[in-house]
Amino acid sequence: xxxxxxxxxxxxxxxxxxxxxxxxxxxxxxxxxxxxxxxxxxxxxxxxxxxxxxxxxxxxxxxxxxxxxxxxxxxxxxxxxxxxxxxxxxxxxxxxxxxxxxxxxxxxxxxxxxxxxxxxxxxxxxxxxxxxxxxxxxxxxxxxxxxxxxxxxxxxxxxxxxxxxxxxxxxxxxxxxxxxxxxxxxxxxxxxxxxxxxxxxxxxxxxxxxxxxxxxxxxxxxxxxxxxxxxxxxxxxxxxxxxxxxxxxxxxxxxxxxxxxxxxxxxxxxxxxxxxxxxxxxxxxxxxxxxxxxxxxxxxxxxxxxxxxxxxxxxxxxxxxxxxxxxxxxxxxxxxxxxxxxxxxxxxxxxxxxxxxxxxxxxxxxxxxxxxxxxxxxxxxxxxxxxxxxxxxxxxxxx
Amino acid sequence: xxxxxxxxxxxxxxxxxxxxxxxxxxxxxxxxxxxxxxxxxxxxxxxxxxxxxxxxxxxxxxxxxxxxxxxxxxxxxxxxxxxxxxxxxxxxxxxxxxxxxxxxxxxxxxxxxxxxxxxxxxxxxxxxxxxxxxxxxxxxxxxxxxxxxxxxxxxxxxxxxxxxxxxxxxxxxxxxxxxxxxxxxxxxxxxxxxxxxxxxxxxxxxxxxxxxxxxxxxxxxxxxxxxxxxxxxxxxxxxxxxxxxxxxxxxxxxxxxxxxxxxxxxxxxxxxxxxxxxxxxxxxxxxxxxxxxxxxxxxxxxx
Numbered sequence: 127x128x129x130x131x132x133x134x135x136x137x138x139x140x141x142x143x144x145x146x147x148x149x150x151x152x153x154x155x156x157x158x159x160x161x162x163x164x165x166x167x168x169x170x171x172x173x174x175x176x177x178x179x180x181x182x183x184x185x186x187x188x189x190x191x192x193x194x195x196x197x198x199x200x201x202x203x204x205x206x207x208x209x210x211x212x213x214x215x216x217x218x219x220x221x222x223x224x225x226x227x228x229x230x231x232x233x234x235x236x237x238x239x240x241x242x243x244x245x246x247x248x249x250x251x252x253x254x255x256x257x258x259x260x261x262x263x264x265x266x267x268x269x270x271x272x273x274x275x276x277x278x279x280x281x282x283x284x285x286x287x288x289x290x291x292x293x294x295x296x297x298x299x300x301x302x303x304x305x306x307x308x309x310x311x312x313x314x315x316x317x318x319x320x321x322x323x324x325x326x327x328x329x330x331x332x333x334x335x336x337x338x339x340x341x342x343x344x345x346x347x348x349x350x351x352x353x354x355x356x357x358x359x360x361x362x363x364x365x366x367x368x369x370x371x372x373x374x375x376x377x378x379x380x381x382x383x384x385x386x387x388x389x390x391x392x393x394x395x396x397x398x399x400x401x402x403x404x405x406x407x408x409x410x411x412x413x414x415x416x417x418x419x420x421x422x423x424x425x426x427x428x429x430x431x432x433x434x435x436x437x438x439x440x441x442x443x444x445x446x447x448x449x450x451x452x453x454x455x456x457x458x459x460x461x462x463x464x465x466x467x468x469x470x471x472x473x474x475x476x477x478x479x480x481x482x483x484x485x486x487x488x489x490x491x492x493x494x495x496x497x498x499x500x501x502x503x504x505x506x507x508x509x510x511x512x513x514x515x516x517x518x519x520x521x522x523x524x525x
Numbered sequence: 526x527x528x529x530x531x532x533x534x535x536x537x538x539x540x541x542x543x544x545x546x547x548x549x550x551x552x553x554x555x556x557x558x559x560x561x562x563x564x565x566x567x568x569x570x571x572x573x574x575x576x577x578x579x580x581x582x583x584x585x586x587x588x589x590x591x592x593x594x595x596x597x598x599x600x601x602x603x604x605x606x607x608x609x610x611x612x613x614x615x616x617x618x619x620x621x622x623x624x625x626x627x628x629x630x631x632x633x634x635x636x637x638x639x640x641x642x643x644x645x646x647x648x649x650x651x652x653x654x655x656x657x658x659x660x661x662x663x664x665x666x667x668x669x670x671x672x673x674x675x676x677x678x679x680x681x682x683x684x685x686x687x688x689x690x691x692x693x694x695x696x697x698x699x700x701x702x703x704x705x706x707x708x709x710x711x712x713x714x715x716x717x718x719x720x721x722x723x724x725x726x727x728x729x730x731x732x733x734x735x736x737x738x739x740x741x742x743x744x745x746x747x748x749x750x751x752x753x754x755x756x757x758x759x760x761x762x763x764x765x766x767x768x769x770x771x772x773x774x775x776x777x778x779x780x781x782x783x784x785x786x787x788x789x790x791x792x793x794x795x796x797x798x799x800x801x802x803x804x805x806x807x808x809x810x811x812x813x814x815x816x817x818x819x820x821x822x823x824x825x826x827x828x
Contacts (some may be wrong), residue, residue: 129626136622139615333609337670340576340603340680341626508578 129342133350134167137325138357145306151362155370167271177248179239180205180212180224187227190259198251216242223249225256232264250430290381301472303385304394308471311398312464316433318359319405323429325351326413335507344504352406359402390470397470400485401463404492405433411499415514415522425516436464447473456484459491498523526555528589529678529709530575530644535584537570543627544570545581546733551679552709557700558796559724559726559741560713563821567733568713569606575711576603599628602676604715606683608664610655617651620673628771629674641669645695661688668696672703679703697723717814727813729820736820741813749817751790752809753782757802768796783811 141147176199181188188204191197198307205224206214212224223241231237237256239249261402265275317349329335338347370380412429439455446452455465462484469476505522514522530552537545545567552558562568573579575586577596587594592603610619617638624634642648645665655663664687672679684700685693700723705709714720720727727744729737737744750771755764756779764780765773769788774781784793790808811819 132622132625136625139618140611144613328611331609332611333605333607334611336573336578336605336607337603337623337667338626339578340601340605341598341623508573 129346130350130353133347134354134357137351137354138361141354141358142320142361143265147358151365152438155366169488175199175221175248176201177252178203178219178222179249179252180207180222181217182206182212182226182228184226185226185232185263187259187263190262191255194255194259196251200252200255202252213240218241221248223486225252227256227260232260255455260462297468299380303380303382304388304390304471305468307386308364308394308398308467311394312401312433312467314359314363315398315402315405315463317362318355318402319409319433320430321355321358322351322406323409323413325355326410326503328415330414330416330507331418339508344507347411347499347507348407348500348503351410355406356402384409390471393485394467394470396485397463397466397488400488400492401433401467404459404463404488404495407492407496407499408432411502411506412519414503415509415519432460433464435461439465440468443469444472457487459488462488528552529554530589530711531587532571532575533585533587535571535574535581535586537567537574537579544733545574548730548733548735548740549584550728550735552711554677554709555704555707555773556726557704557710557712557724557740559720559727560711560730561715561717561720561727561817562730562736566730568730569682571684572603572711572713573732576601576680588678597655599674600677602671602674602679603798604668604671604679604681604684606686608660608667608687610663610667610670613654613655615652615654616647616658619655619666620670623670627674637673637675638669641673644699645669661692664688665692668699676708678709678711680711683715684712685714685716685719693719717812717817721813729817731821735761737816744816745810745813748786748811748819750786750811751788751793751812752782752794752815753780753784753790754805754807754809755780755803757807759802767798769793779805 178201181191181202181204183204188202189203207215209226211301216224217223220242223239225237225239227237237260239252241249262279265278266272270278326348329338371386374380375382408429412426416426436455439451439461442449443452443455447469452465452469455461456469466481466484470481502519502522506519532548532550534547534549535542536546548567548571550558558566560571568806570579574581575596577598586596588596590597614622617635621631621634622637624631638651642651645668647662647665650658650662655666658666669702671681678771681700685696688696697719700712708777712720712724721741724741726734726740727737727753739747759780761773761775761780764782766771769785769792771785772781772783774783793808
């Protein structure tokens with residue numbers, strides 16, 4: 127067996143047998159789900175309670191209000207009591223309020239709902255209903271027919287469409303599924319890359335380097351680690367997808383696989399792999415220059431920012447996919463993997479030549495970075511006693 | 526005795542300092558060559574060069590393994606001075622990993638491991654993780670890791686540090702056994718008494734350069750002097766005027782008289798004055814320790 131494969135196999139077995147790895151595979155999606163659903167769940171709990179809203183209707187709109195389909199949990203109750211009586215009533219009861227609709231409301235353009243306390247989250251449907259009903263009331267009293275009102279209320283949406291590419295209309299889930307997948311890929315690139323960093327550092331900490339390097343070349347050790355954590359990353363994604371796809375399919379009732387298996391998946395996989403190779407080479411080499419994780423002042427920590435770079439440019443790129451920042455993000459190798467993953471997953475009709483140029487630049491950079499990383503790793507992994515300084519790293523790169 | 530490794534004129538330069546300066550030596554099958562020298566003399570660099578971890582800037586390293594003069598790492602074993610093993614891994618897993626890296630058949634490695642577990646009091650603990658072992662236990666595992674693939678050439682760097690005296694004796698026997706079976710061993714240590722008892726030949730290095738090389742007896746003959754430890758009521762000044770005494774050192778109650786080169790104990794004793802107060806007297810050939818200190822520090826021997 128090839129030495130690189132031996133090291134890779136060892137790293138895989140070590141982690142698979144390790145409880146921390148298994149727990150992190152299962153826990154990460156769980157934590158994400160919790161963070162995604164708990165806030166909505168809690169809000170739902172709050173807004174699920176029904177709300178009684180007393181209405182003093184001097185304009186005759188009660189019927190229009192009750193006919194509205196989006197009343198939610200708000201009960202409009204018609205009343206003729208005066209303000210003082212209503213105030214007394216509402217003060218003693220939670221989840222109650224009153225509103226007086228008369229000509230002054232129309233003149234001032236201000237509707238006020240009185241409640242016992244201030245913020246009432248579950249009142250939101252009442253706002254929209256009152257607004258639209260009064261809006262229509264104004265139009266009707268101005269002498270417009272129902273048809274005219276409908277015509278005016280018809281909303282206008284604006285979109286742009288490129289004449290160069292055949293625009294295939296995509297539904298939201300059709301766009302979101304590849305984007306979420308791209309996000310998972312990028313997250314895995316980052317975590318697996320971080321693990322190569324940890325692994326190089328641990329190798330030094332456990333003082334196994336000399337024994338291992340007296341048996342195999344440092345290149346084999348480095349490549350074995352990169353390969354090993356690549357496979358572990360694949361295992362992680364595979365586990366997530368085997369559980370995630372059926373669950374999502376049942377929960378959202380969407381053909382997830384069909385949305386996922388689009389032609390863009392191939393370049394997406396390429397850029398994910400390229401990104402992993404680039405970042406993990408950097409990480410494993412920088413990890414080998416460190417003595418332990420706790421030394422916070424060292425420059426090594428800054429390498430973790432490199433995969434974060436696309437985050438800075440992704441906003442402007444989405445705003446203007448053919449702007450100068452998008453161009454930079456696509457061709458600058460350190461941001462290319464993240465930017466291309468995002469662009470491919472969202473647009474679906476990138477020009478082929480853009481993808482190819484970005485890929486070529488990226489491959490050339492990876493070739494260079496892997497060579498430099500190999501050089502740095504070879505020297506740094508044997509150094510003991512302290513974290514290497516930035517100048518030392520530069521010096522070792524020149525050996 | 527056939528040569529298994531010959532080092533020819535190797536030099537290694539780090540930045541501006543020459544860490545290893547034109548070093549040549551040989552290691553033969555079945556012999557234990559002691560590599561000694563003060564801290565920072567270049568021992569570790571030489572070892573790393575031998576093992577192919579780094580490469581010398583000039584000179585050549587030739588092995589005679591498997592009809593090839595190249596380093597074949599599967600025939601070479603190494604016990605580094607920096608002690609450590611993957612802490613979160615099981616003993617047997619690490620040993621199998623190393624054997625695998627050395628291209629050694631795993632079933633054979635497993636049998637060898639079992640043998641050593643028995644010998645070194647580790648029986649039944651093969652599935653224990655390294656972090657659960659005591660330091661000495663972990664070092665035993667590391668020793669096994671260095672020889673599990675039956676190397677023909679073995680480098681031991683401070684093999685006994687950290688062991689209790691009982692374990693030390695076990696390992697001294699084990700090292701002798703390996704040499705008797707034909708393994709060529711390079712032993713680097715600061716424990717001169719162990720080097721003296723184990724090694725057939727010595728290579729001493731200081732500041733990257735060879736200072737001594739040869740059979741231990743020849744080296745002692747060449748340094749050819751004796752020392753006399755004398756306990757008694759004597760005036761140090763008069764002692765220094767005794768015939769054949771080159772130098773004296775005072776050590777509490779004991780005075781150490783260093784004899785001139787080529788003076789035998791008989792010659793020295795026959796010339797001792799009758800009024801010398803002798804409560805205790807030991808005359809010994811100077812030890813490797815003395816030679817080491819004398820050579821490295823330029824002559825201040827104090828034992």
